[in-house]
Amino acid sequence: MENGFIRNEQIKGSDFTYGHFPQEGRLNSYKYWKTEYPSPADPWIQVDLKDNVTITRIRTQGSVSGWYIEHDHWVSKLQIQYGNTEDSLAYIMDGSAPKTFNANSDRDTVVSITFPQPISARFLRIIPTEWHTWVALRFEVIGCDPDCNTALGMESGFILDNHITAADYYTADGLIPDDQRPADGRLHQRPYCWVSTFSNPYDDPWIQVAFKAFENTVNITGIQTQGSGPSIWHSWVTKLQIQYGNTEDSLAYIMDGATAKTFNANSDEDTVVSITFPQPISAMFLRIITREWHRWVTLRFEVIGCHN
Incomplete structure (x- = not known):
């Protein structure tokens, strides 16, 4: 309230x-x-x-x-x-x-x-x-929330634009008239999405949410992802990894044994894919690192969990 x-x-x-x-x-x-x-x-x-x-x-x-x-x-x-x-x-x-x-x-x-x-x-x-x-x-x-499966505010706008950042984003030019900002990476956002200009997975293209709208850390059980949506981009992320932490300089990967866990993501531009984490995580920052994609790095997403 x-x-x-x-x-x-x-x-x-x-x-x-x-x-x-x-x-x-x-x-x-x-x-x-x-x-x-x-x-x-x-x-x-x-x-x-x-x-x-x-x-x-x-x-x-x-x-x-x-x-x-x-x-x-x-x-x-x-x-x-x-x-x-x-x-x-x-x-x-x-x-x-x-x-x-x-x-x-x-x-x-x-x-x-x-x-x-x-x-x-x-x-x-x-x-x-x-x-x-x-x-x-x-x-x-x-x-x-007993199941800890509430949308935490990307789609609704409760997470503010300035709490969503990224390694980079596509800026307007003669062909594309509008920026494709991190804040455009909200689930079901149209006609925009977040678009990275990075073309190499070793560049670590990422997008990040800071849960500053909440008084405490949030419990996160997963994310939901989409690609670009019907647009000129016709792109999507196929594999990604997750980092999280309470400060930006102390982010840790969700692990699979001794290595960072890679999650399967989208196979088309608009279908919502639900990605459930092996265990709930508690964090003030969540970073999605894209590892493989079709054409361009484009992403829209929601964070699923509950707040303390």
Whole structure:
């Protein structure tokens, strides 16, 4: 929520006051979600996590400090619903009744609410049941992806352009009017892709992602790759190797015994190929080193894993 990994379209609520949309209900945001006044009988805010994840707790705040005293609002008690579809949500229970959790007693202190047991769900709904003056909420969801197979942000744009670098890239000339930059190497990107000018595998043509958008190292279980896509390049990478590490000057290869492991990649320009690593790796940097290719070094890719 706070870091933007959950996008606005994944957040919705029962209602809102104009200017205080559900999408504003992110922890430590300078805005917050607020219902209409008077607050409805059954207010709620919900997150679609897009996949089945394990959730262990939430963290909550009320309205934002620094606003006028008439904006002094928070949720003091709440209940939780969860499920894999919106029409099959179930409460976290306390015996035969929905469990009520204590939440905030002021508008800005972060309160951590731990569930009795981890829950597994795609949808999480927070239902305020008591509040001070008005329903106002900012929150974070804490948990993990049990299969560690989430797209980490190349295709979605969560990984920023300036966090994607390469040994080189093709620059515009009279024949090709546009640069083919490292940031164009996103899965399903069209009409561009990353293109290297290197023609010899001993030049080590590479493209790299820095996971600076995450607070900690990420766990990476694999990558997905494509070639150039339908374009004048008609090219793809057929074999590649992987380096990873927590600093750029300490990258290590994924190994196969005593040698760097070589992964098979694409055999056409557009089919998505999934490459699973022998073991998950934990890193702040991931570098893809292309070793063999058809015509040109061209690549679009996604990184698959989960963040701590």
